[in-house]
Amino acid sequence: MPDATGLELIAQDLRAADSDAVLGTSYFREEATIEVAPAFLRRAAELLVGKGYTFMASCHGVDYYPEERRLGVHYQLLDMPNVDRICLKTRVTVEQPNVPSLCTLWPGANHPEREVFDMFGVVFDGHPDLRRILMPEDYEGHPQRRDFPIGGEPVLFTYNEDKVPGWTQ
Amino acid sequence: MEVTRAKLNGTAGDSSDFRIRQLRARDMLRGDIPDEELEQYVEERVLTTTLDKAVAWARGNSLFPATFGLACCAIEMMSLPGARLDIARFGFEAFRASPRQADLLILSGRVSIKMAPVVRRIYDQMLEPRWAIAMGACCSSMGVFNNYAIVPADKFMPIDVHVPGCPPRPEALMHGILKLRDRIQGNAPAGWRERYGAEGTEEVLGEADLPGVNAVNVFQSGETQRA
Amino acid sequence: MDAVSTLSDYRRQEESVTLSSAPAGEGLEQELMTINMGPHHPSTHGVLRLIVTLEGETVRDVKPVIGYVHTGIEKTAEDKAYWKVIPVVERMDYLSYYFNAMAFCGAVEKLLEVEVPARAQYLRVIHLELNRIMSHLVWLGTSCIDLGAISVWWYCFRERESVLDLFEMSSGQRMHTRYFQVGGVIEDIPRGWVERVRRFTKTMRTRADQYAALLDKNEIVLQRLRHTGIVDEATLLGLGVTGPLLRAAGNPWDLRKAAPYSSYDHFDFKIPVGTIGDNYDRYRVRHAEIYESCDIVDQALDGLPEGPFITEDRKVALPPRHELATSMEALIHHFKLVTEGFRVPPGEVYNPIESPRGELGCYVRSDGSSRPARVHMRDPSFVNLQATAPATRNSYIADLVATLAMLDPVLGGVDR
Numbered sequence: 068m069p070d071a072t073g074l075e076l077i078a079q080d081l082r083a084a085d086s087d088a089v090l091g092t093s094y095f096r097e098e099a100t101i102e103v104a105p106a107f108l109r110r111a112a113e114l115l116v117g118k119g120y121t122f123m124a125s126c127h128g129v130d131y132y133p134e135e136r137r138l139g140v141h142y143q144l145l146d147m148p149n150v151d152r153i154c155l156k157t158r159v160t161v162e163q164p165n166v167p168s169l170c171t172l173w174p175g176a177n178h179p180e181r182e183v184f185d186m187f188g189v190v191f192d193g194h195p196d197l198r199r200i201l202m203p204e205d206y207e208g209h210p211q212r213r214d215f216p217i218g219g220e221p222v223l224f225t226y227n228e229d230k231v232p233g234w235t236q
Numbered sequence: 237m238e239v240t241r242a243k244l245n246g247t248a249g250d251s252s253d254f255r256i257r258q259l260r261a262r263d264m265l266r267g268d269i270p271d272e273e274l275e276q277y278v279e280e281r282v283l284t285t286t287l288d289k290a291v292a293w294a295r296g297n298s299l300f301p302a303t304f305g306l307a308c309c310a311i312e313m314m315s316l317p318g319a320r321l322d323i324a325r326f327g328f329e330a331f332r333a334s335p336r337q338a339d340l341l342i343l344s345g346r347v348s349i350k351m352a353p354v355v356r357r358i359y360d361q362m363l364e365p366r367w368a369i370a371m372g373a374c375c376s377s378m379g380v381f382n383n384y385a386i387v388p389a390d391k392f393m394p395i396d397v398h399v400p401g402c403p404p405r406p407e408a409l410m411h412g413i414l415k416l417r418d419r420i421q422g423n424a425p426a427g428w429r430e431r432y433g434a435e436g437t438e439e440v441l442g443e444a445d446l447p448g449v450n451a452v453n454v455f456q457s458g459e460t461q462r463a
Numbered sequence: 464m465d466a467v468s469t470l471s472d473y474r475r476q477e478e479s480v481t482l483s484s485a486p487a488g489e490g491l492e493q494e495l496m497t498i499n500m501g502p503h504h505p506s507t508h509g510v511l512r513l514i515v516t517l518e519g520e521t522v523r524d525v526k527p528v529i530g531y532v533h534t535g536i537e538k539t540a541e542d543k544a545y546w547k548v549i550p551v552v553e554r555m556d557y558l559s560y561y562f563n564a565m566a567f568c569g570a571v572e573k574l575l576e577v578e579v580p581a582r583a584q585y586l587r588v589i590h591l592e593l594n595r596i597m598s599h600l601v602w603l604g605t606s607c608i609d610l611g612a613i614s615v616w617w618y619c620f621r622e623r624e625s626v627l628d629l630f631e632m633s634s635g636q637r638m639h640t641r642y643f644q645v646g647g648v649i650e651d652i653p654r655g656w657v658e659r660v661r662r663f664t665k666t667m668r669t670r671a672d673q674y675a676a677l678l679d680k681n682e683i684v685l686q687r688l689r690h691t692g693i694v695d696e697a698t699l700l701g702l703g704v705t706g707p708l709l710r711a712a713g714n715p716w717d718l719r720k721a722a723p724y725s726s727y728d729h730f731d732f733k734i735p736v737g738t739i740g741d742n743y744d745r746y747r748v749r750h751a752e753i754y755e756s757c758d759i760v761d762q763a764l765d766g767l768p769e770g771p772f773i774t775e776d777r778k779v780a781l782p783p784r785h786e787l788a789t790s791m792e793a794l795i796h797h798f799k800l801v802t803e804g805f806r807v808p809p810g811e812v813y814n815p816i817e818s819p820r821g822e823l824g825c826y827v828r829s830d831g832s833s834r835p836a837r838v839h840m841r842d843p844s845f846v847n848l849q850a851t852a853p854a855t856r857n858s859y860i861a862d863l864v865a866t867l868a869m870l871d872p873v874l875g876g877v878d879r
Contacts, residue, residue: 095810096573123703124815125824125841143813143824143841150721154813175703178849186537201530201878202385203350210384211538213836218384218535220377304503306510307532307875308557308638311601318620333505348878351502351510351531358503374534380551385535402554403638 074099077118077153081111100154108157109167112142116172120144120153123169126179128187132213136160138187142169142176159189168194186211289422295339295365296420299413302338303331304358306345309372309403313344321406328413335361340416342409343395346374346386359393367416370395371409373402493518502531508605508867509874513851520859525852529845533878540838544804545571548838550641552825555840556876557638558601561587561594562818564643566825566840569724570814571645574807574829577779582770583647584726589660589763590633590642591725592756596667597626598819599749599756603674606746606868610687615677622670625663632656645805646780647773657764664757671753679747688742692854692866695740702853703846706821708870711748712740718817730762742862742869749871752819779805804833813841820844820871842876 071094078092078101088107093100103111125143136158144153159166168191169176180191181200188209191197199206208215285293305313316323323329332338335358347355359368368389373379375389376398389395396419399412418424496517502510510531516524536555540548552567553560565587572579579587604619627637633652634640642648678684694704696712709716715736719727735751737744773780781800782793799805807829815824821843828837847870854870855863 096576096812098812100811122700124705124822125703125813125826125839127826127839127841129811129826129828129837129839141813141826143826147716147721152813152815173703174698174701175846175849178845182845199530201350201533203530210535213541215538216384217382217538217542219382220388303505307534308554310509311557312638314601314605315620315624318624319617320621320624335503346532346534348531348533350533354502354510354531380554381534381536381539383535383539385533385538405637 070094070097071099074101074153077101077115080118081107081114084110084114098152098154100156102156102158105157105159105166108155109169109172111155112144112169112172115144115153115155119146119149120151122147123173123175124152126169126176126183128183128189128211130187130211130213131158137212138164138189140166140183140189161188164189165192166190167192168197170194185209188212292421296417298327299340299367299417299420300330300332300338301328301340301342302335302358302362303333304341304343304355306343306347306351307374309344309374309401312403312406313342313371313409315406316409318406321410323410323413326414326417335359336363338362339366340413341366341368342371342413343368343375343389344371344403346372346379346381347389348386349384352387352392355389356392365420367396367420368393369397369399369409369412369416371399371401371412372404373400376400495523502528508872509877511848511867511872511874511877513863513867515860515863517860522855522858522860522863525855525863527848527851529848529874529877531878532874534875536879537838537840541835544833545645545807545835546800546804548835549644550639552838552840553639553641554875555879556818556820556823556842556844556873558598558873558875559594559818559820559823560639561590561643562816562823563840564641565591565725566814566816566818566823567827567838568643568645569816570812570825570827571807571835573812573814574810574827575645575779575805577646577774577776579647579725579774580771581726581768582651583772583774585763585767586648586652586772587643587725588727588730589760589767590630590648592759592763593626593629593660593663595819596753596756597623599753600626602749602819602871603746606871607678609864609868610684612678612681612684615674618670618674622667625666629656629660629663632659644773644780646776647771649773651772657767660760660764664760667757668754671750671757675750684746685743687861687865688746688869690739690741690743691858691862692742692745692869693740694850694854698853699740699850702849704821704850706817706819706843706847707745707748707752708821708847708850710734711737711744713738718815718822722815724814724816727759729766730759732759732762742865745869749819806831806833807835815841818843820873820876821847823876840876840879842879844872844874844876845879848872848877 074092074094078089081089081101085107088104088111089101090104091102122145123142124145127141129139129141131137131139137160139156139158142155144155157166166189168180170180170193178200180194181197183189184191184197185199185201186209198204202210315321317329339362341359341362343355370376370389374381374386377388378386380402397412397416399409401408415425498515498517499512500515501512512528512531514526514528515522536551539551543551549564549567553563555563600619600623604616607613607615630640631637633656634642634650694712696714699709699712705716713736715734717734720734732755735748735755737748777793777796782796786793787797809829809831811826811828813824813826815822822841823843824841826839826841827835830836851867851870854866
């Protein structure tokens, strides 16, 4: 992991490219996270690739409900030669859920971004084939949002405990 | 040398000696045994049954399961033909890939809502007579996951045997298959409701406000998650 | 999306493929055919649906369609206390259940900053490596069925039964044992378990030699697997593929060596690496990993330290039963843990481990309550499945079946 100072240096470089792009950094439990504005995401990813974080380990979504800018997209990047990980994070609202797609940088982002779209409703601009991947194609709703009901079957009870004789009889 | 003589037409039940039986068979063929003894003779030696029962016996002993592994239960189902618990002993080792050739659908694993129409289609493609076993908790009831994504198999297809477990041991699945075999062959054992005197405990759907209902421990849909 | 648009999706897919320049013959017309494989098909890799565009017998494009065993595990996990998430998350990648539990428990332990005692770490390593052996055995058995070498399946499942006996002896369950808990393991191993494991690793090495004797130089295996399904390392890295697939292509990336967790740095083992990256290398890499796992298990048994098997922090782990009779605090801790569960300080962590299929990462976000706010498992099969198309383009259907077998997708992890 880059330590806290390394993280700040990276953030400084990103700010040098675009001053209001980096919205925050966080160094928590020895893991580094950089939050960027959605419009700057592709540029930040390219800069991080230039710094050596060439492998995309994971792309996943989070719903920060009830905090505002609910839908978060995290890209976990990995620098294999130095065994360094960094998380590139961006947050969008439900009304404006557009995030540029990083499929051109990493072809392996294809399925994970489709999953984030399916589960949270984040629209990836520039994705070659953005449609539902885990739910049926005509499903309505985005299941993993925090205000989506969990669903399930009701437990069926027989409501006749007082009428049934004891099991041992 | 001692010669022992035994009476052929003596005691009717004394047919243990092979030589005596052989001579009696010769007599039967010549038409020498009287009627009642003939009937008893035939009864002791020839298995009579109805055609239905014979066919049911054959069907039960040669079920062709369809390879329908969905999730974790599939791995335990796959260890059924393995060397430890060999279902070839019972004749069921021929897992058929095509539903047209199979007559037992072992639904092993969780049925998601995307998969449910596919399962129904496979079940429809099977030829009569066909049976279905819901293996595991996920397809019988919702199992560990009571959420939007899966559906219990009872909702879209008839199930004959439910095998509980998560995943059920291969022995448990074997027990379920053998129970199904007994049912096919006509010797269905008494269900648990008869055995425990629990008639009248069939599940009701929808009527939650019956008079005299003890509603203290009733969970609404979704609240079961908090348990 | 209605049926018409999905139909034109398939037609559009066909249009994107160019017919090969060599014509089929005099006066014959070439046409692309799109067929559907699955989700129910004899290949026992789970409910994977492939839409394959064929030109004759040659595969021109493959599109995997997944979601047929999607169980909403991540959503279910948000509704349960951390302790109760463990059995739910275990059922994800159903062949490597200890790994699922390890990734999740490791993430929560990171958040809680609780330390796992040394004995628990060693026990975890032993169970993880036994699970790796078991997963590779199932992979080998089912792959050989796909290739036609059906007897190997019986041998592999016979070994698998031995492993499951060991799991049953230590935890009571064959599969999905919920043996790993946050802070350690749920129970110490019983007497006699160590000897049985040693006996198992000894026989496992002999059996693995027998599998090698059967398959390694087998003419049919060589014809089916050699030089089929080749993907070069750069493409694999771009796709995010890790695990034996990447190692077969020559990149020795293994999280057990690169970023050791749970005392893996105490053990001396090798990483099998392939050269070409074809199906044969993938087979050999996984087969060699069985030996390495046996070595790790033996070393861990040799060095198994004494001590507690779960953290002593009573706010995280249940106190031992005998304390409940004498200590009021223990009773209160027990009550709070069982009814509500422990609270985790707010934060987000990502915990990656090396599962039999690649990097299994668990992302946990907690909001300070006793239930996680988000659990996401970065499953290796989900990402590795994207390598199906590059690996099988312009090869035969038979190579598609072999490649799919060698990719080792477990659809429970793909769909979660």
